[in-house]
Amino acid sequence: MTLLELDRVAAHYGPVQALREVSLTVSEGEIVAVLGANGAGKTTTLRAISGTVSRSGTIELDGKPLRGGPEAAARAGIAHVPEGRGTFVDLTVTENLKLGAYTRRDREVKRDLERIASYFPWMAERGGQRAGTLSGGEQQMLALGRALMSRPRLLLLDEPSLGLAPMVVREFFRTVRELNEKEGLTVLVVEQDARIALSVSSRAYVLEVGRVALSGPSSELRANEAVRRSYLGY
Template identity: 50%
Template sequence: MLDVRELTTSYGAVTALDRLTFSAPRGKITAVLGANGAGKTTLLRTLSGLVRPTHGSAELEGADLVRTPTEAMSGLGLAHVPEGRGVITELTVEENLRLGGLGRSARSQAAPLDRVFTLFPVLSDRRNAIAHVLSGGERQMLVIGRALMATPKILLLDEPSLGLAPRVVGQIFDLLRSLVESDGLTVLLVEQNARSALSIADFGVVLNLGRLVVHDEAAVLAADEKLRHAYLGF
């Protein structure tokens, strides 16, 4: 579904992605792993058009992401949830969610909104609450739900576990697995917690200083003790 070839992205003299090549199959979770500074977040920002590569290509079902304006990514079926749980705290939960469906009529937003509330019952219970009062875990659910309002084909998710309790992380990861299995969603998951990411992923991509170290099935990566110690921290 996602095909990345020789992708190179630089910040001035610093090369953050160095001729990166891999693919992410449809209806699967591909975990992008590596230490801080490996290029994981830059990869997601490049795929969603927030930064432009200096070389290479990235295609989503044949559509050229490199030349697509950021504001047009949603129309291709791509949704990006950056690190940091960026909710608009002055708006209610439902108002935040509806922002994810901008460009749709209220009627066409109804089904995705119902789906999000089914996936996240806590958001349904607090749909009229101001987002400022939500916990960190609830805010993470809200930003994922907002991305799902666009009914994406592929979800780019950056560090969803950061700063959350293990119980909440487990809930969010279980939800991602269920979305893949029930809805056929494709997920590109950037995650510092490599052990947890590999436990739900189908495939893994390990980066080091912007370069590809290995791309293989998640179970193979998790079983490789030398790789885990060298690059994944467990």
């Protein structure tokens, strides 16, 4: 079943047209990747979905139009882990996690903290540690944990690999995969690292200057050397 559908979405920053025409779908329980060079419009695509940039065209979640800003998107069940993570460095690990659940009841929050700890035991053990003192990889995990605290219908990840060592990136994506398999978590992930994104996703879209240049099953894109060389840079 289609969970998310973008139909000819365009977006501007003042005179700069960041998205020209982006159409894509994400089915429930799927991991979909959006790839493309720097400046292609990947971040703006996620911002359009989470209501943090104004746009034209239609975006539907569960067949219902998504309108309005970030609060409306959050209420509809969209959690956005932005580029650069957006953890609150002066707050503790537990405080950061609880912020992800600010709309929810205490009893559920406790249960979800335990659920998060089952994926990331260190977050419970080091719950009182200031987030600013965590490593880059731990901060990325914490940002993911915080997003999960809202029990999202759709998780948006923006370049989670940025600035992290390859081993840490692999561990991060292994956890995303596990969440997808165990909980049916639906994920739209933006990545410049096409290789890892194609290994974790079932389908992918490649953006070029604000348009979808190419899309298909990740295994097919990965197997096509011409595609890899001209669009994915590896």
